[in-house]
Amino acid sequence: MKWSSCIISRVSLRWRVATVLLAAAVGQWAAAVAPAAAASAYVDVSHCSAHFIVDACRDRGGNVWLATEDHGIFRFNPRPGTDQTAQHWQQFTASDGLADATAQSVACDSKGRVWVGSLCHGVTVYNGQSWQHYGLLTDASKDELAGPIGEHIFSIRVCPLDGSVWLCTNSGIARYEPGYKTASGKTLVGQWQYYTVAEGLPSDDVQTVAFGPHGRVYVATRCDGIAIARPVEKDRTALRHRKLLGPLHYQAWRIVKSRFDNQVPLTPTGSGLPSDLLNDILVTPTGTAWVATDAGVAWSSDGGSRWRFVRGKDWLAKDKGLMHPPSRLFVLNAARRVTRTRILSEDYCTCLAQDSQGDIWVGHRQAGIDIINPGKNAIIPLKLAAASPDGQPWQQPHKYVDKILMLPKSPPIICCYGGGAFEVPMWLAGTANAMRVSGLPAAASKPVKMPTAAGVPTKAQVAAEEAKVNALAKKLWPNKNGPHVIKLDDDWCTEGNWLGRYGTYWCCLCAMKSPGNFYWGAGWRGNGVDIGGAVGPHVRQETKLLAKGDSLRYWIQWLYTSDPRVLEMPKPYLDKCWLTGLVASKNGDRREAEWDDHGEGYAMTWQGPGLYISVHVPPGVFLLALYNVNKDGHTGPNRFRDYTVDVRQAPGGAANMESLPLAQFNSWPELARKRIVNFWSGVYTRFMVHGPITLCIKLGRNYSRNTIVSAIMLGLYNQRPPPYGSPIPDAALFSYWYQKSAPKPAGAFTKNGRYYLPLGYGIKQPLSVPPRKMEADAYLGPTTQAERLRLLEAAIGGISNAAKDNGVWMSASRLLWRLHRFRRSEAIQESQGYTTPRQIERSLRWWMIGDPSASGGAYVHMYLKSHPAVSTRVPAN
Template sequence: MAAEAPNDRNETHWDYDPSAYIGDGTFVLAMCRDLRGDIWIGAEDKGLFRFDRGARQWGQFKAGDGIADDNVYALACDQQGRVWAGTLNRGVSVYNGKEWKNYDFHNGPIGERIFDIEVCPKDGDVWMASSAGLTRYSIRDDKWLDYTRVDRLPSEQVSALAFDQNGDIYVGTACDGVVIGRASDRYKAWTQNRSTNGMPLTPTGAGLPVNLINDLLVAKNGVVYAATTAGLAWSNDRGRSWRFIRGEDWADKAKGLRRGPPRGWKESVAKTLLPEDYVSCLAEDPSGMIWMGFRRKGYAVFNPANLSVQALEAKGASGRDFARTILPLDQGRAWVGWYKAGASLAQQDIPTRGMPAAGGKEARAAPADAHSPAFPTPRNAGREHPRLLVFRHALASIQKTPEPHCDADGEAKGASAISLGEDWLTTGTWIGRYGRFMHALCAMNPPFDFGTGTVDAPYDSYIGEHTRKFPFNVQETRAEFVGDRPIPKNLMVEDGLRYWIHWLRTDNPRCLQVPERYGGGRRQAEWDDHGEAYPFAWEGPHIFFDLVVSDGSRQAKEGEKRRHPGVFLLSLYFMNKDGHAGNNRFRDYEIIIKPIVGDGLFWEQKPGWEDRFDALPALAAARVRDFWGGVYKQFLIREGEYTIKIGRNYSFNTILSGIFLDKVAGDVGAPITMTDAAWAGCADGAAGHSAAEDKR
């Protein structure tokens, strides 16, 4: 469809406001400008919009128009004029000016979910940050290349990309800091920059403030900027050292720590602060100003010359609070994409410095034929999938750890875990794929779960120590008596884990299936830490659960040897069912797996237990964000005893829908990459399925 836009009489100036067409109720996540000057806007659940500047018309592409998915999270235009659109769980779609061609994880990028796409200015290669690592499409060789832990990439949890003029790539990770690859050695060695001291308790300082990276930008002068959950960081020496500046809420976070600020801490006074700690996106305009988006405070412009900040907009009631992408234009203008309120025209008042280069995310070279370049050749779908190599590498790594010993009762002691990846494709259709050894469907029978918490994998769930007391809610609990005594009026009770059913029956495929023995169908239910009742700057409460995993086949006959003893695939399912409404849009978690904090399951929670958890070494970590579409976060674990934290991460409330365990029985990879043949002969694990089934 197309709609006429107001005529811009001055071709060099952009003063058209897109909000008349891309308005409230549109969840914008990506924007780019192509070689013709057309602007493309990717949105969640509404596909892809194009503003044809020459025809003065809007167009829209959805799944029925050739694009693979109605959810577009990343956009870029390559030097041949092709537009690349990264999707929720169908890989990448490429437009050559006439038609679309789709590349999923079988014949294109290594992962089904695409978080970012960038074009290398040195050779024109297209790089994609995916749910399974980095993929590079080589223009010269017409070939797809992958970078994972097998290639010594420090983290496959990649979320943001940026290039400098040398072709060096800067990779922002979800929870592992910034990773840098140099073009001079053909990206064979990788350098990792990490924060090592936890969230700083100062408004400015040296280093990365945290390891949770939301976006990256390399400015025209070579300065590298990192948008983090705890402020803006920048490096003047190509990533060797960093400085940071925090948001206005930094001191509230220090005061909101579980134990409060440390003794002797004083609130420092900073000359400049950002409107908010959580920086969501970055862009540079033609004058060299740095535009920043925030989760709850709109957007601002940062002047690198004097480190000043101009806050421009924060209108929560209209949905113009969560800025997800910014496309600078000229004359101090930009289009801002909002996660609820569509797109709008922005204007900053800082005097420009007259730098002529165009800003924003756009291609930098004109092709010979920008309208119908050839499509990339699909990856050979018959080859062994590279995610199998990643799985085998992870399996070999975890098997190098000492095998857990058994106590007098035969229970496994010790713990070992490694982050494996994520699955955005399966969504709620888990039966036959996950949970054959054990599954817990959180809160589906409140105050209980549905599942098979067998003697080999019992669990216990609770929230953190940092809580308040709340009035007892008779209506919510439907209880009026304790024993034979009426519940006193104004009774205050300790907070605890909540069990919620939102949709008792639903056809929404993102909601988990209910096994037939429990009635069948689908149901939306979840554990909830009640975080919505606490300030955003409050540390916690968080969801915790203890999991004890014991391989029932350990009692094998003497002389028998299992091929991969005691290794399991742990999958945690998250679905932000109301993530398009209010503060639910802000959910963003950090998963941390550690050895069990107590003395076995159902241990007595004495004051200070969370301090003991914090002191334990982390075995594995992952981050959960933008999960409206539903995602399984996955880990390999050995039999043992674990405490798993789903950290609220200063967002809204923490929720979890399902826990699934599958025993690893052979050289198999993540289930979504499997064929029937690959699963044939496995003694245990998820059921096999074909590539055709993946396309359902």
């Protein structure tokens, strides 16, 4: 497709207007003289009781499945009584077999099975009769089989050429290859394969994939551009001769990134990708690839070598809102070359779909839907595509579009984030072109066999994977110390249950004691950690609200709550609040507090302000995590929050925000970048950091709502068990400590008949593992660590097995910990007689040591062996 300059002549524009007016007149006449058209079978889809719908698909029986946030998945049967249920609607939740209350994604495979991706527990498959859960490990006690490594499934796509199911996760891609018969007649069972940075992807955060007509696959990452691969030569030959029997194989990946670094393009149209932040990707039957970004739509008709883009009508306001805007002459010249009919209604594009006439439907965050007609070089909002029978433009009920589901012989279904689902009116869908007929075969008459679980790797396979890790580490990092920062997979499981898991070395709970912060951690005193926070340099003082200038805001949304998305309050502080009468136990043990850049005081087209965080990391290898939760993300523009995370090395050795020239941030060495979006449930954005180093982290507002962050946390990366390792074996340490007759460790003491252990005791940075090996494991971690874990699982007869094998068990516990499966890791530690870090940190109080009026007096964190309740009357600080 060629869209050279997208010029629409005045003649064609007049013709379109005349056509719309004629259609309106005909529609009014038809409405007056003809009976009403037959209603679509899917018209009642708008009656779904859930409002936050994030994905949808149609199965082989014609049922529509709607994936929702917090309410599981809904199946809509357009013909009650012809399927498994006699009702239009059937809801499936965790009590029915789903792995999670939130269904993040959904797809129907070539055999008719429905795959439902969860928020934090892998994928669940429905075969027409029952559900089967697939996750990290096979666990009979939880009815779980091994499958995807990542727990958060962003999207699920099915390759039409080989039937393979691609799960796009926070830990790369997990592909299920269905079983098939070889040329000799041998039947091979299905198997799982994984694609991560180790195989050549630019990132493990994969948003979605799309497939070309000749097997080419396009991988859209969340913030690192596109990865493209062709099948190997053998498979391409088989495709040409229509002799493909098994799954396609991919080896070499080509990376496509935007040339517009750190800001949006200055022009409304141009060449290349407009942004690396991708939301959806689509490949047409002719091979043209389309990608939806936060800065418009791009397309390529030559296999991804050359790209063109078109932006939204808010491009001009964004140009004017830049910290360093282009000249007025530049903007004027760019504006003269474009008309509203040539650009999108909005920059931010959420999803894509194609109808049978080849038109591309583009969903937006605030502006509804646009339709692109490539053949006519035209873009028109859906509401203007045709006039209604009453002659009035159609008003879309809800504008935040998450999914456009095309249906055969029926209007498309639009799924909205906050507005439920609705069907496009038949008169409008008919004018805008009939829908593409689905290629799914008829529904199966009996339940289909469930997918096969992922197999246990052999020792040779694990050794080969580790050899690949080491070889790539030497290639990437010839310096034996390796890089300073490596981005890890995000944690969507833990939510607000952080005590003993994150921040065990040091933690800043932002605004927890507004107008101040609360600091925490076993190693935080005198360990060289320093932190600073500020809003970005691009602030203004034009409004009365900002007359005195803008600055970092310490905000508390909920003083006390039991919402599991919200961070727990450290027990010493909660106990103090209890003792001083500030809280009753029924109010909850969590507080929603955050730093805030006051971004709601600026237009959404304003670049910034954003949050800047400086952290000085001491010597050692650490796990750095930022916690964000979109606590009010179901209301108004709070739904639009979408942040970029840019980690750079700051000049100097101290985290003093006042001395950092933040206006020069983009000139400092970039170490890592990530993205935080759709975080209603809360997410930990994680990095491995090799100190000593001073980092400056920019949380970019990215033309959304205000920028917020709840915590900055630092823990030891190689903890044994985390974080209270000691030269004394841990089991011996605790038995040694708990025996009253035994000598006490240094720093321990007894008071009122109870035993106390200063938590700074034994906090050390273990150096038995070379830093480069830890960094290599982190860089290529999820697949390698999961394979090691599955091998260990087979060796001990399952993670739930009660057999005692301390060495193997603790190895499994460490791997689970690195894969942020904390509950399973803690269960292993408890089964082996350890007191877990979470048990310790949930049983802490503050005690005064020495004279509080003297310089020697200080509050220290103490572990109460008896695990007293919050109501215990202990001295307040």
